[in-house]
Amino acid sequence: MKKPAATSFVPDRTQENLLLFSVFFVAAPHLLNLGWAIVLYFSLMAAWRFASGYRPALLPGRLLLFLLTLSGAALVYVDYHRFYGREAGSSLFLVGLGLKLMEMRNRRDVYLVVYLAFFVALTQYLFSQSIALAVYTLAAVALLISVLIGLNAGPVLSLKTQFRMAASLVAQAMPIMVVLFIFFPRIAGPLWKLPDDPSSAKTGLSDIIEPGSVSRLALSREPAFRADFEGPLPLPAERYWRGPVFWHTDGRRWTLPPEQGRNTVQAPAFSGPAYRYTITLEPHQKRWVFALDLPKVFPENLAQTPEYLLLTPQNVGERRQYTISSYPNYRTGELSPAEREQGLQLPDRPSARMLRLVERWRQSSSDPKDIVNKALLHFREEPFVYTLNPPVIRDKPVDTFLFETRKGFCEHYATAFVYLMRVAGIPARVVTGYQGGQWNPVGKFLEVRQADAHAWAEVWLSEQGWTRVDPTAAVAPHRIEQGIDLDRQMADHEVSFSPVGRALADAAFDLHDW
Structure with missing residues (x-):
């Protein structure tokens, strides 16, 4: 028919x-x-x-x-x-x-x-x-x-x-x-992740980092893990939960080294008090275990990469617990020739205006610490904006962000800072993970959500080894000292911080206290 x-x-x-x-x-x-x-x-x-x-x-x-x-x-x-x-x-x-x-x-x-x-x-x-x-x-x-x-x-x-x-x-x-x-019963979690079950759950953090890869998690209530501390809680400025570390960039994307976890780990020199806690890790289909920076004592079935990231033998497909001890004060070992080469890698020749900016810092002092502080002061004093909705950058993202748009989320600031340090001849790398956590007064534990995902930098200094530097703290110190106000952030679709102690966060910011 x-x-x-x-x-x-x-x-x-x-x-x-x-x-x-x-x-x-x-x-x-x-x-x-x-x-x-x-x-x-x-x-x-x-x-x-x-x-x-x-x-x-x-x-x-x-x-x-x-x-x-x-x-x-x-x-x-x-x-x-x-x-x-x-x-x-x-x-x-x-x-x-x-x-x-x-x-x-x-x-x-x-x-x-x-x-x-x-x-x-x-x-x-x-x-x-x-x-x-x-x-x-x-x-x-x-x-x-x-x-x-x-x-x-x-x-x-x-x-x-x-x-x-x-x-x-x-x-x-x-x-x-x-x-x-x-x-009608409402489903917990974002609609676009359905269907969702423990075997298919994923962490928001990826094995690449590029503009938007962290900011897209800023509206997610999904738990990443919880931490039960045996003693006092770490200060807000110490709540950095270490994840993947990135060395190589093509100018836009940062990728993990293929040899990660195969080289010898240099044992850091730890000092000061330690934090002992139990991590309850949500399934995320990766091997990463997010430990408080920097872990020293951890279960024998976990491996540690040269970048001090803890790895499970297999992908985390179900909820798991690990008891770990971490020290916020440490000094890492010497820098190997291979690490120096990786830490100074640039995809192409920096632009003329980037070279001029770094050269001004060098003229005032050749000390790497001073150059780091000059870079942080630049982010602090210039009209940079910390935002969830930065303009889309097509070409030369680092250069365009530094000198034109000046609007970005933590991944913009971390990658741009590392790029500037490498131009200045200081080995640097990008670290991703989580920063902060919300105290649960009923369960007596610290809950870290996907919205707490964060990116920061590490520079290598001869006296200290790998040293954490968070350029976000220069632009938006409230993010580190107070954490985020997720309810308001979800309502406004823009970065929002806890109102408690906002003035204290401004007063507490110190360029030398990275």
């Missing part, structure tokens, strides 16, 4: 313009969430479709549409290096929506565009769950419903009548929405 042909789509100019406006209205909040290339691509598709409404000959043929599809997929992959996850998945939906506009030929295609727009509206909640966004989404849904009403009614109904009917339907649905919100 012959399949009936799809109903031809005879465009009504008013209805099609309403559709295009509604789709663009739905996608607009992603201007704040996704890369500019993705948003520009979608905007170009929408504008192209609008122009083709007046000149149908502008609509692309099959070959051009195929090339547009490949270019859209390539944009997503270039931006995020994958097609899944919060940003990449949302970008793929937005690109698909733009492409569907271009191939809209019949009534079925129009329905698909509207339904895909509903999904794009839903992806907004992967980035924010604010009341303002909820109100905005209701308006977007009302617009899309008015499009469906007009599509089915034809020219019989005026736009005013369509809007009134759509608003009435949304208003009737709101009581059900409120009931479901109050009584």
Whole structure:
């Protein structure tokens, strides 16, 4: 039996313009969430479709549409290096929506565009769950419903009548929405991680670090681990939980050395009191055990890399406990020739303005400690901003961040600082892990969440060995002294600190106390 042909789509100019406006209205909040290339691509598709409404000959043929599809997929992959996850998945939906506009030929295609727009509206909640966004989404849904009403009614109904009917339907649905919100069981954790179970849980930290790789965790309540201390808690400035250490960079991404864990570990000289605690590690499908910096005593089934990261024999696929003793005061051993070479590696010749900046520091003093302090003072006094929403940088990220945008999260500051130290001839590397933790007064333990993920730097000084330097403390000392206010941070979608003792954090900051 012959399949009936799809109903031809005879465009009504008013209805099609309403559709295009509604789709663009739905996608607009992603201007704040996704890369500019993705948003520009979608905007170009929408504008192209609008122009083709007046000149149908502008609509692309099959070959051009195929090339547009490949270019859209390539944009997503270039931006995020994958097609899944919060940003990449949302970008793929937005690109698909733009492409569907271009191939809209019949009534079925129009329905698909509207339904895909509903999904794009839903992806907004992967980035924010604010009341303002909820109100905005209701308006977007009302617009899309008015499009469906007009599509089915034809020219019989005026736009005013369509809007009134759509608003009435949304208003009737709101009581059900409120009931479901109050009584329907809500799933703990972010929606985009479902389905989730202990065997598939993942740590937010990755085996690469690049702009955005840490800041994307700043709104996650998921636990990373808990620490039960046998004695007093470490001070906030001592709560650095050591994770992967990065040496090599191509100018944008930092990667782990392939030989990690195979070389001899130089035993540090420890001093002062130790902290003894039990780590309860959540499953994260990596071998990393996040210990308070720097671990000395740990279980025999754990290995230690030359960078002092603890490793399990196999990936952590279920909750595990380890009892560890750590010392906040230590001196590491001598620097090997291989480590010096790794610690000074640069992908290419630094820019002229970066060389001039470092040379000014060198002219005042050749002491590495003084140069480190000059760099911290530069971050402290220049108009740098600590933010979850830095502008997207395409080319020369370190140079552009240091001299143009000056807005970034901890990974921006740590990688830029390490780069500057290497230009100055001081061996340096990037350390990732967690900083801080929230005290649980009922369970009497310190809980560290994914939102506490952090990146800092280590420089090698002849008197001290590898020394922690956190440039974030120069720009935003509240982050270290007070920790984050996650509830407010999730509501505002911007960095927020605990209000307690904020003035004390400013007074306590000292460039020499790294």
